[in-house]
Amino acid sequence: MAGVLRTLLLLAAACCGQAWAQAPAPELRLLAAELPPYTYQVPSASVSEQPGPGRGVLHALVLELARRVGHSGRIEYLPWFRAQEIARQGPRVGIVALTRSPEREPHYRWMVELLTDDLVLVGSPGVDVGALDRVKDRPVGVLEFSGAEALVRSLGFSQVSPQREEWMNAKRMKDRRIDAWVAPRAMVVHAVREVRGNLDVLQFGQVIRPSRLYLATSPDFPEDEAARWQAAWAAMQADGTAARIMRQQMQAEVNPVEDQKRRIREEPFN
Numbered sequence: 001m002a003g004v005l006r007t008l009l010l011l012a013a014a015c016c017g018q019a020w021a022q023a024p025a026p027e028l029r030l031l032a033a034e035l036p037p038y039t040y041q042v043p044s045a046s047v048s049e050q051p052g053p054g055r056g057v058l059h060a061l062v063l064e065l066a067r068r069v070g071h072s073g074r075i076e077y078l079p080w081f082r083a084q085e086i087a088r089q090g091p092r093v094g095i096v097a098l099t100r101s102p103e104r105e106p107h108y109r110w111m112v113e114l115l116t117d118d119l120v121l122v123g124s125p126g127v128d129v130g131a132l133d134r135v136k137d138r139p140v141g142v143l144e145f146s147g148a149e150a151l152v153r154s155l156g157f158s159q160v161s162p163q164r165e166e167w168m169n170a171k172r173m174k175d176r177r178i179d180a181w182v183a184p185r186a187m188v189v190h191a192v193r194e195v196r197g198n199l200d201v202l203q204f205g206q207v208i209r210p211s212r213l214y215l216a217t218s219p220d221f222p223e224d225e226a227a228r229w230q231a232a233w234a235a236m237q238a239d240g241t242a243a244r245i246m247r248q249q250m251q252a253e254v255n256p257v258e259d260q261k262r263r264i265r266e267e268p269f270n
Contacts, residue, residue: 027071028217028225030094031087032059033080034165035143037190037250038097038115038213041077046165046262051077057249058097058114062215064241065112068232079164081145090218098216099184101147108216111226112233115246117184117211119148122202127179129205135180141169148182151208166191167257173197184211186250193254 032039034046038058041051054075066073075096078086087095088107099119100110123129127138137158142149144162152160161178163169170191172178181188185204192199217226236242 025222025225026092028092028094028221030062030066030071030075030096031083032075032077032096033083034077035080035097035187036166036194037186037252037254039075039077042255044165044257045077046167047257049263055252056097057246058213058215060245060249061114061236061242062096064236064245065215065229065232068235069228080143084145087216087218090220092221093218094221095216098214099147100212100214100216101150103150104147107219108214109219109221109226110214111217111221111229112215113212114215114233115213117186117213119151119182119208119211120185120188121205121208122173122181122183122188123205124173124176124179125201125203127203129180129203131206132208138179139177141172141178141181141183143169143183143187146183147211152182167194170195170197171259173202182208184213190254194257196256 032054034040034044035056037056039054039056040059041054043052045051054077059075062075063073083095084098087093087098094111095108097114098104098108100113121129121132121135123135128134132152132155136156139159139161140152140157141161141163142152143166144164149160149162161169161172163172166183166187169178169181169183170188173181173192174195174197183191189199192202215229233242
């Protein structure tokens with residue numbers, strides 16, 4: 001009898017182990033932040049305690065990409081520094097609109113390159129932006145925890161002014177509180193329009209480097225699963241879907257946000 005019981009217990013354990021082994025892995029957790037025109041919410045968290053749905057060219061691209069691999073398409077919006085921190089640690093975390101740069105290279109799996117923009121140096125009227133060293137000792141705006149911030153700090157800039165969202169840099173530029181700004185071109189244009197700034201008076205200077213924007217993941221994300229996302233992206237490029245989404249999204253109208261509507265009005269950084 002004891003032998004029969006032992007056999008039954010072993011069979012039960014084996015069945016449970018097989019069921020556990022066959023349990024599907026949880027889907028990739030997708031994170032994003034307020035990085036218009038790439039990823040953003042309308043209204044954003046700076047305007048409403050209940051932010052609206054996600055938008056943006058990379059948000060739309062990743063939604064279609066997720067659909068093709070059988071993912072729910074759920075994208076969580078978090079502060080940018082927190083999204084990066086979680087994506088580095090994992091497990092099974094993806095992050096949208098992350099610029100590939102030397103200091104970030106070892107911390108992520110660079111799964112799909114979605115878009116390339118120009119990282120540019122922009123100056124206030126009359127400011128010489130012919131080269132980065134011309135503004136090395138002037139107040140320079142950057143997005144906090146961005147590749148742009150890492151770059152200017154590595155070059156020894158003495159008056160770096162990081163802000164949590166790019167509209168804050170646009171506002172500081174409009175108010176002449178910074179002399180220069182380092183950011184991807186599309187983000188500069190969107191942010192200036194968002195604060196009703198004047199693009200015509202800004203000095204667009206040196207293109208510093210390409211800003212290669214990725215859907216990246218935590219290092220633990222399996223290679224075979226990453227290959228499915230990469231194959232789906234290749235199909236989106238081949239059938240014209242990626243190009244169509246980019247055209248539609250990059251032509252989207254920018255709705256200005258008045259200062260009095262902001263829940264966050266004062267920049268908490270230098």
